[in-house]
Amino acid sequence: xxxxxxxxxxxxxxxxxxxxxxxxxxxxxxxxxxxxxxxxxxxxxxxxxxxxxxxxxxxxxxxxxxxxxxxxxxxxxxxxxxxxxxxxxxxxxxxxxxxxxxxxxxxxxxxxxxxxxxxxxxxxxxxxxxxxxxxxxxxxxxxxxxxxxxxxxxxxxxxxxxxxxxxxxxxxxxxxxxxxxxxxxxxxxxxxxxxxxxxxxxxxxxxxxxxxxxxxxxxxxxxxxxxxxxxxxxxxxxxxxxxxxxxx
Numbered sequence: 001x002x003x004x005x006x007x008x009x010x011x012x013x014x015x016x017x018x019x020x021x022x023x024x025x026x027x028x029x030x031x032x033x034x035x036x037x038x039x040x041x042x043x044x045x046x047x048x049x050x051x052x053x054x055x056x057x058x059x060x061x062x063x064x065x066x067x068x069x070x071x072x073x074x075x076x077x078x079x080x081x082x083x084x085x086x087x088x089x090x091x092x093x094x095x096x097x098x099x100x101x102x103x104x105x106x107x108x109x110x111x112x113x114x115x116x117x118x119x120x121x122x123x124x125x126x127x128x129x130x131x132x133x134x135x136x137x138x139x140x141x142x143x144x145x146x147x148x149x150x151x152x153x154x155x156x157x158x159x160x161x162x163x164x165x166x167x168x169x170x171x172x173x174x175x176x177x178x179x180x181x182x183x184x185x186x187x188x189x190x191x192x193x194x195x196x197x198x199x200x201x202x203x204x205x206x207x208x209x210x211x212x213x214x215x216x217x218x219x220x221x222x223x224x225x226x227x228x229x230x231x232x233x234x235x236x237x238x239x240x241x242x243x244x245x246x247x248x
Contacts, residue, residue, distance in 0.1 A: 001248060002035060003201050006192060006227070008210030009041035009051060009221050010175045012238050015142055017175075019051045024235065027242045034060045034246065038200065040069040040191045042172075042180040042218055044127040047075075067199075072172075072182050072218065073111045073191015074129035077196065087198055090186060091128050099166060101183050105162035108133075113154070113172055129186070133158070135177040145176040155179055156216060174218030187221035196225075203227050 010039055013028075020028070024200050031037055034184045039052060048068050058066075063079035067087075069079075075089035090219065092100075104124055115123060120137035134146055135142070135155075149155055155173040157237075162171045162181065170182040206227050210219035213231040222229055232238045 001246075002207045003205040004036045004038060004195065004199065004207070005209045005245065006038040006040060006195065006206060007040055007238070008049070008188075008212065008224075009043060011211035011234065012149040012232060013039065013235065014051050015235060016145055017047070017051070018142065019141060020055050021235075022055075024239060025055055027239055027246070028056065029058055029062065030064045030246050031116065031242055033060065036065045036201075038066065038067040038069060038195055040073050040128065042072050042127075042132060042174050042178065043070060044125075045070050047072055058228065067195065069191045069194070071129040072170075072180060072186065073128050073188050073194060074182060074186045076191070076194055082212075088194065089129065090183065092130070096169075096183070097126060097131065100169065103165040103181075104131070104133060105161050106165050107158050110161045110179070111154070111157040113158060132178050132181075133179040135174075138244065140177065142176070148177050158217065161178060170221075172218035172221070173216055174212050174243075180218055188219060189221040192222055192227055193223045208244075209238060215224040 010016045012025060013237040028184040048070055060082040063082060066079060068077045072138055077084050078087055116136060121139040122132060125132045125138055125139055136144055152173055157181060159171050159173060170184055170186055170187045172180050203226050208222045208227045208229045209232060211232050213229055230241060
């Protein structure tokens, strides 16, 4: 048994840029009866609302055990009697944003990326504490995203040129078509260590579950903390893991 379970969001609790379903909502409610739950994602606060919070119909006493870390853990929020409270937040400066945008303008053509004639929302999104590239746009249909880079080769090529241009930043692939750029050291390991610090619970009493623990994935940094990690392939595997945790 653990005191805290930390989940990735996209591809773990919900399909990429989609909301949790009724079964996941029920499982999370049962899990919150037993322990604290943290959700950490490269998405900004709006994505947490659209994918998670709008579909969690929980009383305030259960929400008090839920903690949210948008933009890869560079910020953290909790609930206090149903009200959202910021625990910390670290925002990119204007100069840092400009430097990252210049790096994308360099890396994308070098890697052979061409903006599709038809895309779905922003290709490069400023999330304040990170900059995120989505090859087909933030709101592209899931089936199209899953076909675009299933083996990660296209994004790894882009990442290579980004790291060449901005080695002082963290660069990770995530989801199905995304690349996240954050301040150095502010990856999911940073976020998990903040959970330890803010909740006062040892890393040995925590478990991390995510779908991108592979080399270069945006969940991989979690391993640096020493937390026990479980990699899942999809949302259905996550549900199975939650059922096992609840049963135990």
